Amino acid sequence: MKFSHLKLAIIALACFFYPVSAAEIPVVVVVYPEVSAPYRDSFEEILNGIAKRIPAHRVVVVGAPGSGVELLRQYSPTHIIALGRAGKTEAMLAAGRASVTCAALVYPDRECPAATFGLLPDPGVLFSRLKLLNPGSKRIFAVYSANQNGWQLPLARAAAAARNLELHAVEVDDSKAAVEAYKKFFANADPATDSVWMLPDNISGESSAVVPLVLTEAWRRDVLVFSSAVEHVRRGALFSVIPHFSNYGYAVADAALRPGQRNELITLRQFRYIVNTRAAQHLRVSAADLATFEVVTPRP
C-alpha cells in the first residue's frame, strides 16, 4: 500500500513537469515590415484584427532583412503570422518548428509552408459584380503575365463559365505585347457586351504606359473596365474590391490557430466594393447600382 502511494506521488510530479502542458498554450508572433504610410495603416488594421482573435500575441517589426530573426527566436513561437514580403522572409529564417501562416501577399508563395492569405479577390467576385452592373456582358478581355497572374486564370475561367461569360485572356511577356493586345481588342470592342478585366501586373498593367492606354481607350469607346487592383479604380476603372483589413486580420489569426492548414492560396474574402463615380457616370451606371458599393472614389 505504501509503495502504491509513492508511485502515485511520482506520477503526479511527472505529470506536473510534463512539457505537453506548455505546448498546449500557443505562442503567436506576428512579424511584419516597418513601412511608412499608407501601407503602415493597412498593417496596423490587420494587427487590430489579429488582436481581436489572439489578444496575447507578440509582434516583431522588421526593419532591415534579418534584423527580426533573433527576437523572433527569443519568443519561441508556436505560430508565426507573417505579413507582407518582408514578414514572410523573416519568418522563413526563424520558423524552426513553428507553423507559419503567410498573409498580405498578392499571389501564392511557394516558400510558405501553410496557407497563404492573398489580397486579391476571387475573380468570380468581380465577375458577379460585372453581371450585376451590366447584365448584357458576354465577353471579358484580360491581358496577363503568367509569372504574376497565371494562378488566377483557372479561377477566372471557372468563374466566367459559371456566369455564362467568355473569358478572352492573352498571356504576354512584355508591355509592348500587352499594348498590342489591348489595341487589338479595342479595335473591335463592343461596349455593350465586352469589358476589360485588369490585373495587378507590372507588365500587362504597367502603370506609366499601359494603364493610361487602357483607361483612355476604354473611356473613348465606353468600354467597361474593372480590376482586381483598387489602384486602377482610383485611376479610372469602374470598380474593384478593397480589403477590409481588420476582418482580414481576424480571419488570418483564426486560420493560424487551426491545425492542419493546407499549402494553398486563400483569396481575399474580407473586402468592400469600391466604385469610381466618374467612370460610373460616364458609363451611365444607375444610382441603384451605385448604392451597392460600400466605397466610392473620388470621395465626394
Next chain:
Amino acid sequence: MNISFWREATFRQQLTLVIVSGVSFLVIAASVLSAHIGGKRFGDALMQQGMANAQQLAQESSLALIYESRQDTERVMQSAFAFEGTLVAELYSEDKRKLIARSRNGVRLPSFTSRNGAVGAYLEQETADYWIFACNVYIQAADTPFENASSQPRWLGSVRIAQSKAGLKKTRADIFIASIFAAAMVGLPVFLLAILIIKKLTDPLSKLSAVMVQAHNGQTNIRARLSGSRDIRQMSDDFNAMMAQLEDVRSGLENKVRDRTTALAALAASLELFNERAVHELRGPMSVISGAAGLIEIKASNVGEIRHYLDRIKTEIGRINNMMGALRAMSRLELTTLEKKHVNLAPIARYLSDTLPTALPERQIEFVITDDIPAYCSPDLLTIVLSNLISNAIKFSRDDALARIEIGRDDKGYFVRDNGIGFDPRHSDMLFTIFGRLENADHVEGSGIGLATAYLIITRHSGRIWAEALPGQGATFYFTLPDGD
C-alpha cells in the same frame, strides 16, 4: 617695355606706369577670373539643366517607347525642343534602333554609345559646341510591401539630346565684358586717386630735381623750398646745406685763383725784371773780364800786370759763380715742397747769430733775440729767410761802432731790426726784387738775390714781407706767417 624708355623716364612716370600697369592687370585678371568662374558656374548649371532635361525626356518617353507610335514620339520631340538650347533630340528603342530624331540648324550627332544599366542622365559626349546627354528609360512597377517579390526596373530604350554651348559662350563673354566694365568703374577712381597721390608724393622730388638741374646749369644762390614729409624736408635741408657749402668752396676757389693769378702776374713781372737785371748784372763782370783780357793783350808787358788783370778776371768770374749759385738756389725754392710745422724761430735765430758774424771777426754786433718766437712754417725755408735778413742787417750796419740787431715778434709780425744806415722808404719796394739795390748800398757786397729769396719764401707761406726804415736810423724787416690752427 623699352629699357631705354624706362631709364629715361622720371620717377613719377615710372610710378605712374607701374600703377597703371598694376591696375590694368588687376582689372583684366579680375575680369578673366570672373568670366571663368561665372562661365564655369553657368556651364555647370547648363549641364545640370541638360541632365534634368534628359531625365525629364526619359520619363516622358516611356509611353512612346512602349507604343512606338508616331504621335507619341512626336510629342516627345516637341517636349525636348521646348528648351531653347536643345539642338538635337533622339529616341532609341530597346534594341538600339533610332525611332525618331529631330535636329535644329541641321546639326548631326556622332553615333550613340549607350551605357547599359546606367540609371539617370549622364553626359555621353562633349564637343566644343554642345553637350550630348543621354538617359536610359525604364519602367518599374510600384514596389509595395504586399508584392511577393520586389520588382526590377525594365529597360525600354534611351533618349539622347544635344544641348548647345552657344549660350554658355555668350554668357561667358557677357560676364567678361560686364566684369571688365565693373572693374574699370571701380579701377578708374582708384587709378585717379593713385595719380593724385603719386603727384602729391612726387611733387617735392620733381621740384628738387628742377632745382638740381638749375644748379647743374651753373645758377647760384639756389635753394629748395620743399614741403612734405619729414624725409623730404630733410632732403631739402641737406640739399640747401650742400649748395651753401659748394658756394663757399667755389668762392674760396675763386679767391685762390684770383690770388694765384695775381701772384703769377707778379712773377711774370719779376721774371722780366730779373731778365733785365740779370743781363745788367752779368754785363758788368763780363765787361770787366773783356776789358781785362783786352788790356792783357794790348798793354800788359810783364807778368805782374798780366797777373793783375787775371786776378780781376778771376774776381769777376767768382762773382758770376756766386750769382749763378744764388739764382740756382732760388729757382729750386719753387720746387721745394712746403712741409709746415709748429717751430720756435728763436733757436734758429740764435744759431744764425752765432754763425753768420764769424766771417767778420772785427765787427762788434749785439744780438737781442726774443726767447719764444712761435711760427707755423717750413723750418728749413724760414732758416733761409732769417739767414738772409740777418745777413742783410749785418751788412748794412757795418760802419757802426756797435751794431745792434733785434730778432723777435710784435704786433706787426716777425721782425729783424738793425741800427744801420737805413734807407729811403720810397725805395723800399725794390728791396725785394731780384738784383734790386738801393742807391746807398753800392759799397755793400751782395748778390742782390737774398731779399728776393726771402720774399719768395714768405709769399709761398701765404705771408707778407716788407721793410720800414729811415735814412741813418736803421731798418726793420717785417714778415707775417698764417696761423697754423
